[in-house]
Amino acid sequence: xxxxxxxxxxxxxxxxxxxxxxxxxxxxxxxxxxxxxxxxxxxxxxxxxxxxxxxxxxxxxxxxxxxxxxxxxxxxxxxxxxxxxxxxxxxxxxxxxxxxxxxxxxxxxxxxxxxxxxxxxxxxxxxxxxxxxxxxxxxxxxxxxxxxxxxxxxxxxxxxxxxxxxxxxxxxxxxxxxxxxxxxxxxxxxxxxxxxxxxxxxxxxxxxxxxxxxxxxxxxxxxxxxxxxxxxxxxxxxxxxxxxxxxxxxxxxxxxxxxxxxxxxxxxxxxxxxxxxxxxxxxxxxxxxxxxxxxxxxxxxxxxxxxxxxxxxxxxxxxxxxxxxxxxxxxxxxxxxxxxxxxxxxxxxxxxxxxxxxxxxxxxxxxxxxxxxxxxxxxxxxxxxxxxxxxxxxxxxxxxxxxxxxxxxxxxxxxxxxxxxxxxxxxxxxxxxxxxxxxxxxxxxxxxxxxxxxxxxxxxxxxxxxxxxxxxxxxxxxxxxxxxxxxxxxxxxxxxxxxxxxxxxxxxxxxxxxxxxxxxxxxxxxxxxxxxxxxxxxxxxxxxxxxxxxxxxxxxxxxxxxxxxxxxxxxxxxxxxxxxxxxxxxxxxxxxxxxxxxxxxxxxxxxxxxxxxxxxxxxxxxxxxxxxxxxxxxxxxxxxxxxxxxxxxxxxxxxxxxxxxxxxxxxxxxxxxxxxxxxxxxxxxxxxxxxxxxx
Numbered sequence: 001x002x003x004x005x006x007x008x009x010x011x012x013x014x015x016x017x018x019x020x021x022x023x024x025x026x027x028x029x030x031x032x033x034x035x036x037x038x039x040x041x042x043x044x045x046x047x048x049x050x051x052x053x054x055x056x057x058x059x060x061x062x063x064x065x066x067x068x069x070x071x072x073x074x075x076x077x078x079x080x081x082x083x084x085x086x087x088x089x090x091x092x093x094x095x096x097x098x099x100x101x102x103x104x105x106x107x108x109x110x111x112x113x114x115x116x117x118x119x120x121x122x123x124x125x126x127x128x129x130x131x132x133x134x135x136x137x138x139x140x141x142x143x144x145x146x147x148x149x150x151x152x153x154x155x156x157x158x159x160x161x162x163x164x165x166x167x168x169x170x171x172x173x174x175x176x177x178x179x180x181x182x183x184x185x186x187x188x189x190x191x192x193x194x195x196x197x198x199x200x201x202x203x204x205x206x207x208x209x210x211x212x213x214x215x216x217x218x219x220x221x222x223x224x225x226x227x228x229x230x231x232x233x234x235x236x237x238x239x240x241x242x243x244x245x246x247x248x249x250x251x252x253x254x255x256x257x258x259x260x261x262x263x264x265x266x267x268x269x270x271x272x273x274x275x276x277x278x279x280x281x282x283x284x285x286x287x288x289x290x291x292x293x294x295x296x297x298x299x300x301x302x303x304x305x306x307x308x309x310x311x312x313x314x315x316x317x318x319x320x321x322x323x324x325x326x327x328x329x330x331x332x333x334x335x336x337x338x339x340x341x342x343x344x345x346x347x348x349x350x351x352x353x354x355x356x357x358x359x360x361x362x363x364x365x366x367x368x369x370x371x372x373x374x375x376x377x378x379x380x381x382x383x384x385x386x387x388x389x390x391x392x393x394x395x396x397x398x399x400x401x402x403x404x405x406x407x408x409x410x411x412x413x414x415x416x417x418x419x420x421x422x423x424x425x426x427x428x429x430x431x432x433x434x435x436x437x438x439x440x441x442x443x444x445x446x447x448x449x450x451x452x453x454x455x456x457x458x459x460x461x462x463x464x465x466x467x468x469x470x471x472x473x474x475x476x477x478x479x480x481x482x483x484x485x486x487x488x489x490x491x492x493x494x495x496x497x498x499x500x501x502x503x504x505x506x507x508x509x510x511x512x513x514x515x516x517x518x519x520x521x522x523x524x525x526x527x528x529x530x531x532x533x534x535x536x537x538x539x540x541x542x543x544x545x546x547x548x549x550x551x552x553x554x555x556x557x558x559x560x561x562x563x564x565x566x567x568x569x570x571x572x573x574x575x576x577x578x579x580x581x582x583x584x585x586x587x588x589x590x591x592x593x594x595x596x597x598x599x600x601x602x603x604x605x606x607x608x609x610x611x612x613x614x615x616x617x618x619x620x621x622x623x624x625x626x627x628x629x630x631x632x633x634x635x636x637x638x639x640x641x642x643x644x645x646x647x648x649x650x651x652x653x654x655x656x657x658x659x660x661x662x663x664x665x666x667x668x669x670x671x672x673x674x675x676x677x678x679x680x681x682x683x684x685x686x687x688x689x690x691x692x693x694x695x
Contacts, residue, residue, distance in 0.1 A: 033396050038387035041093040041142040048083035049098060053294040055080040056101045059109045060301055077113060077120035085127045091141035095131065096153035100214040100298050102127065103160045107222050108301070129165065132172050133158035133184070135381050136353075139172060142387040146360035148202045149211035152191050156215040159184035160222055188219065188230060190354045194361065195237045196687040197670050199336030199659065201362045203425050204248055205260040206274045209241055213277065214295030217302035221313045229690040235314055236685045236692055242281070242316055243676065245274055246324035247332050247664065248429060250436035252284045253461040256429070257440040259337070259422040261453040263479065263486040267528060268576035269461035281316050282324045317694045319681035323664055326678065331499070332429040333661035335669060339424045340367045349373050351380065363450070364421035365389070368411040375406060415515040419448025419483075419492075426657045428497050434551040434603035435459050439502055441655040445494035445643050446507060448516075450483050455495050455502055457599060459548040462533040462576060465555075467597050469493070469506055469525045472518050480573040486528070490520045493597075494627075496646035498653065502599040503640045505629055510593070524591045526564075527555060532584035533576075538613070539563065544588060545613050550604035554616040555588070556631075558595040558623050563588055596629050 058065040058072060065072060084102060088095045105113065106124050114121040132138075133154050135145050144150050162170075162180030170180055194201075202208045216234050223231050248256040253269040264271035276296050280288040280303075288300070302313050338346075338358070348355045349370055356377060365374045375396055378384055384393045400406050410418065429438040439455040448471070457465040471483035471490040478484045493504040512520045529546060531537050538545040539562070544555040555561070563585040570587065571578040578586060590597070598621070602612050615633075622630040627642030639647040646653045659669045665676045676683040682695040 029397060033384070033393040036384050036390065036393045038390040039140060039142045039385050041387050043087065043090055043092055046083075046087070048079070049087040050084075050294065051080040052084045052098060052101045052105065053292055053297055056105055056297050056301070057292045059105065059112075060297065072116065074117040074119065077117040078123070081120050081123045081127075085123050088127045088131055091132055091139065091143055093143050095143065096150055096157055097211070097214075097294060099128070099131070099157040099161075100153065100218055101294055103157060103164075103222075104218055104298050104301060106164060107160070107218075125165065125168075128157075128161040128170075129168055130171050131157075131161070133180070134187070134353075135356075135377075135383060137172055140382055140385045142385075144388055146356070147208075147363065148191075148200060148361045149208045149215075151187065151357055151361060152212055152215045155184045155187040155191065156219045159188060160218060163222070163224055185227070185230070187353055187357065188234075190357050192230070192233045192237050193687070194358055195240060196233070196685075198338055198358075199334070200241065200244065200259075201337050201422050202258075202260045203336045203422070203427070204244060204254075204256040204258040205265075206254045206258070206272045207262055207265045208260050209245070210273050210277060210293075210295045210299075212241060213238070214298040217299045217314075221302045221305060232690045232692055233687060236687060238314060239317060239320065239683060239685060239692070240674075242320050243323070243665075244334075244336075245278060246282075246320045247334075247662065248436075248438065249278060249324055250431060250458040251461050252278060252282070253458065254278060255456055255458060255464060256438050257425065257427050257455055258451075258453045259425065260451040261487055262451070262482065263484070263570075263573045264575035266453055266456070266466065266486065267464050267530070267574045267578075268533075270577070271575035272461075278324065282321055317676070317681070317683040319664075319676050319678050319683045319694075322679040322681055323676075327431075327433045329432045330429075330663060332431065332664070333427065333657045335424060335426050335657040335659055337362060337422060337424045340364050340369050340421050342424070344369050351377050362422045364423075365392075366410055366415050366417040367421055368407045368418075371395075371406045371410045372401065372404060376401060413515055414513060416448045416513065416517070419444075419488075420450040422452065426655045428655075428657075430497070430499050432500075432603065434549075434605070435553070435601050437497060437500060437502060437599065437601055439495050439497040441496055441657075442494055442646070444492055445505075447492045448483070449489040449492055451488050452492075453487075454489070454492065455497070455504070455599075457502075457553055457601060459546075459551040459553065460533065463530070463546075463548040463551075464533075465527065465529055465546070465553060465599075467493075467504060467525060467527040467555075469508065470521050473521055474567060474569060476569040476572065478518075479567075479570045485570065486573070490522075493525075494640065494642045496640050496653070496655075498638060498646075498648050500601045501631070501633060501638055502597075503629055503631060503638060503646070504597045505627060505640060505642045506595050506597075507627060507642055508593040508595075523593060524589050525595065525597070526590070527588040527597065528586060529555065529588045530576075530578065530584065530586040532578060532581035532586065536609070539588075540613075540617075543616065545609075545616070547609050552602045552604075552609055552612045554598075554600045554602075554612070556596075556598040556600070556616070556621060557590040559590055559592045561588055561590055594626055596623055598629075598631055600633060 084098045162177040166177040168177050245254050254272050254274045276291050279285050343349050348358045364370050379396050425440040436458040469490045470485045472478040474485045493506045495504040508522045534546045536547040542557045544561050546553050564587040566582050620632045629640045631638045660667045664678050667674050672688045673686045684693040
C-alpha cells in the first residue's frame with residue numbers, strides 16, 4: 001500500500017520549489033543585467049563634425065568666406081555635412097549640439113544648399129528624418145537627453161524638423177513630421193514652465209547657459225505662427241537667463257555660485273563661456289565678431305535677423321542691460337531650483353515627460369525619493385546600455401523593485417551619486433565697485449557634490465578666490481574630474497554670508513563612505529588663491545591676505561595655512577594661462593577634519609591694505625573645534641552653528657529666499673509675474689497670460 005505524502009511535506013516541497021525558481025530567476029536576471037555593456041558616447045574619430053558651424057558662419061558672413069579663401073561649392077558643403085551626419089547617424093552624445101546649426105542652415109539656406117549641392121541637401125534631411133530625439137523612442141545609445149540644456153536642444157530640433165518635413169516619415173518610429181512637432185511642443189512647454197516657476201536647474205552655469213540660447217534662438221525665429229504664445233514664453237526664458245547673468249557679472253565676467261561648473265569655468269574670464277554673449281549684448285567689446293562658437297553663431301544670427309515686418313525677433317530688455325552695467329553696491333538674493341524632497345510634495349515623481357524632465361533635469365537619480373522612479377524608467381525605456389547610467393544595471397533587480405527596497409537602501413547607504421542632484425540654491429550676492437562675494441547659503445552641509453560651486457569671491461576677471469573640500473587627491477586626471485580635486489566637492493561645508501563676510505565650517509568624516517569609489521582626502525580643504533593674478537599675497541600663520549588694486553581679501557582658517565608647490569597638473573586644466581607662471585602658487589591648504597574658513601573683503605575706500613591687515617588680526621574668533629563658530633568684526637557678531645542657525649548680532653537669518661529679492665525685482669517662488677525695474681526702465685513678465693511688457 002502506497003504511503004500518502006503529508007500536507008506539510010507537500011507545502012514544504014512547493015515552497016522549496018518556489019524559492020528555487022525565484023533564486024534561479026534572480027540568478028538569470030543578475031546574469032543578464034550584469035552583462036549589459038555600455039555603448040560608446042563618441043566615435044573613434046570625431047574629426048570634422050563641427051565643420052557645419054563654420055559653414056553656417058560663412059553663409060552668414062560671405063565677406064569672411066572671401067577673406068579666408070573659402071568657396072562654398074558642392075565639395076565644401078558635402079565635406080562639412082558628412083562628418084556631422086555620420087555623428088548624428090551614430091547617435092553619439094551631443095548630436096543635439098550639431099543639430100542646431102544644421103536646422104538653421106536648412107531654414108535659412110536650404111534652397112541655396114539644394115541648388116549648390118543636392119547631395120548635401122539630402123544629407124541634412126536624412127540626418128533629421130533618421131534621428132532619435134527622446135528617451136522613450138526605440139533604439140539604444142549613450143546620448144544624454146535629460147539635463148536641462150539637452151532637454152531643450154533635443155525638443156527644439158525635433159519640433160523644427162517636424163515642422164520642416166511635416167508629411168515625411170521619421171524612420172526611427174515611422175511617425176510623421178507633424179506628429180513629431182506635437183510631441184516636441186509638449187516638452188518645450190514643460191521646459192519653459194519649469195524655467196519660469198523654478199529658474200534654471202543648472203543655475204549660473206557659464207558652461208551650459210549658452211547651450212540653451214542656441215535652441216531658444218532657433219525656436220523663436222522659426223516656430224510656426226500658430227505657436228506665437230510659445231515664442232513669447234521662450235523670450236521670457238531668455239530674459240530670465242540674461243537677468244541671472246546681468247545680476248551676477250563682476251567686471252563683465254560671469255563667475256558665480258553654480259550648479260554645473262568644470263575647473264576651467266571656475267577660475268577666470270577665459271573659462272566664462274558666456275563672455276562672448278555679454279561682450280555682444282552689453283557692449284563690453286567687439287571680440288564676438290570673429291566668434292565661430294556653434295551656439296553663439298545661432299544666437300547672433302537670430303539677434304540680427306528681422307521678420308517680414310522688419311521687427312527684431314528678440315532684443316534684450318534695456319532694464320537688464322542697465323543692471324549688467326550697474327556697479328553700485330548691491331545685495332542680490334535669489335532662489336532657484338527645487339530640493340529633491342519637494343518633488344514628492346509637488347507630485348512630480350512619475351514616468352510622465354513633465355515629471356521626468358524636472359527630476360532628471362536636476363540630475364537626481366539615486367536619492368531616496370526618486371531612485372525607484374529612476375530604475376523603473378531606465379528599465380522601461382531600455383536605457384541601461386547608455387554609458388551615463390549603465391551602473392544602474394546592478395540595481396535593476398525585480399525583487400528590489402517589487403518590495404520597494406531601493407528607497408531604504410539609498411537612505412541608509414547614502415551613495416555618492418545622491419550628491420549629483422542639483423538642488424535648490426538660495427544665493428546671496430554682495431556686489432560693490434571693488435569686488436563681489438556670493439554664496440549658495442547653507443547648501444546641504446555634509447553632502448557630496450559633483451559639479452556645484454558653492455561660493456566665490458571675484459576681485460577681477462582673473463583674481464578669483466574659492467574654497468572647497470576636494471573629492472579626490474590631486475593628479476592630472478583628478479584635477480579635471482567631476483567631482484575631482486577642484487570641481488564639485490567631497491563634503492559640502494555649511495556656508496553662510498552676510499554682506500562682505502563669509503563663514504564656512506567643514507566637518508570631514510573619519511573615513512570615506514563605502515559607496516565612494518575613489519580615495520577622498522579627509523584631512524584637508526583648500527582655497528584657490530592665485531599669486532599670479534594678485535598684486536600682493538601675504539600668509540601669516542592662519543590668515544592669508546591678498547590685494548588686487550583697491551580690493552582686499554582676508555582668509556582666516558582654524559589652523560595654519562600653507563601653499564602647496566606649483567602644480568602643473570592643476571594649472572593645465574584651468575583656462576587662465578596659469579601654466580605660464582610656474583613660480584606662482586595658487587593652492588592654499590588647511591589641514592584638519594573639523595575646521596573653518598572665514599572670508600572678509602574690504603577696499604581702499606574703507607581703509608588702507610595695512611590697516612585692513614591690522615584690523616583683521618585684532619578681530620576675535622571662537623571655534624569650539626566641532627561646529628560652532630563666532631566671529632566679531634567692526635562691532636558686529638557673526639555666529640554660525642553647523643547644520644543650525646546663522647546669526648548676525650543674535651538675530652537668526654532666514655535663508656529660504658523668495659524667487660527674487662533685490663532692488664531690481666522681488667517675487668515669490670512660483671510667481672506668475674515678475675517685474676524688473678531699474679534706472680527708469682521696466683520689464684513685466686506674465687507667464688500665464690504670455691505677456692512681455694517692456695517699458
